[in-house]
Amino acid sequence: MGQLLTIFEHLAQLRSGIIRSLAVLLISFFFALPLAPKILRFLIAPAGRLVFVEPAGAFLAQMNAAFLVAVAVSSPIILYQSWRFVSEAFSPRLEKYIFSLVCLSFLLFWAGCVLGYCFMLPAGLNLLLGFAVPGLCPMISVSRYLSFVFGVTVIFGVIFQLPLIMVFLSRLGLVSVKTLFRRQREAVLIIFIAGALLSPPDVISQILVSIPLLVLYESGLFVSWLLDRRVRG
Numbered sequence: 670m671g672q673l674l675t676i677f678e679h680l681a682q683l684r685s686g687i688i689r690s691l692a693v694l695l696i697s698f699f700f701a702l703p704l705a706p707k708i709l710r711f712l713i714a715p716a717g718r719l720v721f722v723e724p725a726g727a728f729l730a731q732m733n734a735a736f737l738v739a740v741a742v743s744s745p746i747i748l749y750q751s752w753r754f755v756s757e758a759f760s761p762r763l764e765k766y767i768f769s770l771v772c773l774s775f776l777l778f779w780a781g782c783v784l785g786y787c788f789m790l791p792a793g794l795n796l797l798l799g800f801a802v803p804g805l806c807p808m809i810s811v812s813r814y815l816s817f818v819f820g821v822t823v824i825f826g827v828i829f830q831l832p833l834i835m836v837f838l839s840r841l842g843l844v845s846v847k848t849l850f851r852r853q854r855e856a857v858l859i860i861f862i863a864g865a866l867l868s869p870p871d872v873i874s875q876i877l878v879s880i881p882l883l884v885l886y887e888s889g890l891f892v893s894w895l896l897d898r899r900v901r902g
Contacts, residue, residue, distance in 0.1 A: 686750035686874045693746045693896035697739035708738055709811075712818055715791045719811040730811040737819060741782075774833055777885075781829030784881060785822040793821060828882070835889030839897065846897045849890050856886055 701708070709731055713719050721727050740747075749771045798807050838844040849856075860882045 684752055686754050690743065690747045690750050693743040694739050697742040700733055701735040701738040701742070702731075704738070705735040709734040712737070713811065713814065715786075716794060716809060716814055718807050721811050726811060730815060733812070733815045733819075737743070737815070740823075744778060745771060745775050748778065770833065774830060775850040777829040777833065781825035782822040784829075785825030786818070789825060789878070790818060790821050793817075798809055828866070829885060831882075831885045832889030832892065836893050836896065839893040846893050847889075849893060853890070857883065858885060 712734055721730060752770045752774060796887075801807055835844070835849065839846055839849065861879045863882060865878075865879075
C-alpha cells in the first residue's frame with residue numbers, strides 16, 4: 670500500500686499534471702490548425718449561415734475550432750491527470766483503478782458530448798430561434814455560436830461523469846450507499862426537472878433527455894452498491 674502524500678507533494682503533483690495537460694493541449698492545437706476550416710464547417714452545420722462582426726472574426730473562429738479539437742484529442746490525458754490527482758489525494762488504494770477510471774470517464778465524456786452536439790444543440794437552436802418575431806431576424810455571430818457549441822457539449826460531457834462521481838464519493842465514505850438508496854425518489858424527481866430545463870418544452874424531448882440521466886444515476890447506484898457489498902462480504 671502506498672503512503673499518503675503531504676500537502677506539498679499534492680501541490681507538486683497538481684502542478685506536474687497541469688503542465689503535462691497543457692503541453693498535450695498545445696501540441697494538439699498546433700496539429701489541428703491545418704484542419705481548422707473543415708472542422709469549422711462541420712461545427713457550424715447545425716446553424717447554417719453565420720456571420721462575423723469584426724475583422725479578425727473568421728480567423729478567431731478557426732482558432733476556436735482548432736482549440737475544440739485539441740480539447741477533444743487531449744481529453745484522455747487531462748482526464749488521466751485529473752483522476753490520478755484526485756485518487757492519490759484521498760486514498761493510495763485507488764491508484765490501481767486509474768486506467769479503468771480514465772477509460773470509463775473518457776467514454777462517458779464523449780457519450781455526453783455526442784448527445785449534446787447531435788440532439789441538444791439543434792434542439793436548443795430551434796427553441797431559442799423560435800422566439801424571433803416579425804421584424805427581428807436572427808444574425809448569429811460565429812464566435813457566439815462556437816461558445817454555445819462548446820458550452821452545450823462540454824456540459825453534457827461533464828454530466829455524464831455522474832456514475833463515476835457517485836461511485837467515487839461512496840468509496841471515500843463521503844456519501845453512503847444507504848443514503849443514495851434512501852434519496853432515490855428525490856434524485857429521480859431532480860433528474861426529470863433537469864431534463865425539463867435542459868430540453869425543449871415538449872414531453873418527448875424531456876423524456877429523451879431525462880432517460881440517459883436516469884440510466885446514469887441508476888448505474889452509479891448499482892455499481893456503488895455492488896462494490897459496497899463486495900467490501901462488506
